Amino acid sequence: LQNPGTSEVNQTSASGPCPNTPPDLLGPLHVEFETNRTLDEVREQVGSALQLGGRYKPPNCVSKQKVAIIIPFRYRDEHLNHWLYYLHPILMRQQVDYSIYVINQYGHGVFNKAKLMNAGYAEALKEYDYDCFVFSDVDMVPLDDRNLYRCFDSPRHLAVGVDKFNFTLPYKNIFGGVIALSKEQFLKINGFSNTYWGWGGEDDDISNRVRIRIKSISRPDSLIGRYKMIHHDRDLHNDVNPHNPYKLHETIKTFKRDGLNSLNYTVKDIKRDKLFTFISVDVHVPS
Numbered sequence: 001l002q003n004p005g006t007s008e009v010n011q012t013s014a015s016g017p018c019p020n021t022p023p024d025l026l027g028p029l030h031v032e033f034e035t036n037r038t039l040d041e042v043r044e045q046v047g048s049a050l051q052l053g054g055r056y057k058p059p060n061c062v063s064k065q066k067v068a069i070i071i072p073f074r075y076r077d078e079h080l081n082h083w084l085y086y087l088h089p090i091l092m093r094q095q096v097d098y099s100i101y102v103i104n105q106y107g108h109g110v111f112n113k114a115k116l117m118n119a120g121y122a123e124a125l126k127e128y129d130y131d132c133f134v135f136s137d138v139d140m141v142p143l144d145d146r147n148l149y150r151c152f153d154s155p156r157h158l159a160v161g162v163d164k165f166n167f168t169l170p171y172k173n174i175f176g177g178v179i180a181l182s183k184e185q186f187l188k189i190n191g192f193s194n195t196y197w198g199w200g201g202e203d204d205d206i207s208n209r210v211r212i213r214i215k216s217i218s219r220p221d222s223l224i225g226r227y228k229m230i231h232h233d234r235d236l237h238n239d240v241n242p243h244n245p246y247k248l249h250e251t252i253k254t255f256k257r258d259g260l261n262s263l264n265y266t267v268k269d270i271k272r273d274k275l276f277t278f279i280s281v282d283v284h285v286p287s
């Protein structure tokens with residue numbers, strides 16, 4: 001008989017695959033953004049099981065997927081603190097083998113969310129052999145931990161019901177907020193477009209790409225797929241770009257040459273916090 005505290009026993013149990021349904025999920029969650037949360041507090045509250053860079057592996061089983069969570073970012077520190085406070089414990093309960101990548105747009109030029117997410121995909125792959133990528137807005141927190149942050153046979157739209165849309169889908173083909181694609185799926189659609197500057201359109205563009213190349217998407221049911229969004233005003237240097245909706249008619253013609261295979265950016269800085277890896281990227285804003 002072995003003492004359950006010995007490392008031998010731990011090693012044995014760590015070698016089995018994680019169950020398909022994580023055993024410690026709670027279901028519906030209480031989420032509020034009124035509490036002021038500093039990064040120091042969040043590190044203390046949820047950081048103890050993490051390795052530097054916001055890296056976690058379940059201690060008692062082997063996850064089927066290695067998941068990179070990519071957050072496009074600029075000027076949203078307060079939102080990031082809330083996001084980290086809620087998401088780390090959820091992802092741990094879901095037994096995900098994951099890291100958090102916050103991809104910060106360097107400088108004050110016009111924002112390009114989709115290009116940042118492409119850069120996040122490329123940078124994450126330099127560090128670890130990820131096979132699944134979750135792209136999440138920094139202001140989106142799930143209201144049910146049964147909404148699994150992993151990849152499925154079809155690209156996954158996780159943010160089905162957002163409080164600001166009364167928990168319903170605003171339109172059928174919406175594919176934004178929080179989405180998950182396997183490496184294979186993301187490569188098949190050539191990633192995101194790099195050419196959506198300013199607010200709007202990039203999520204409908206990737207929705208088009210998925211429709212053209214893969215056909216179907218998957219979603220959790222509308223109760224499990226609920227989200228609470230942190231309310232905010234329009235950001236600086238991310239005004240609605242009135243040209244973006246017109247570009248959507250062109251996706252079918254342009255996606256093969258505009259995406260991962262045409263991506264160019266410059267990494268300005270990489271910082272590893274306990275809770276996340278922060279990569280500042282110059283996306284080469286056109287002058």
Ligand code: UDH
Pocket residue numbers: 071072073074075076111113136137138139140199232233234235236238
């Ligand atoms: N983002 C940043 N910084 C920015 C802009 C966008 O971090 O300056 C990221 C962030 O992850 C955010 C995501 O890009 O969650 C999506 O951008 P968004 O929040 O601007 O998009 P959303 O549709 O809001 O949520 C649009 C502006 C709403 C103004 C409402 C005024 N009442």
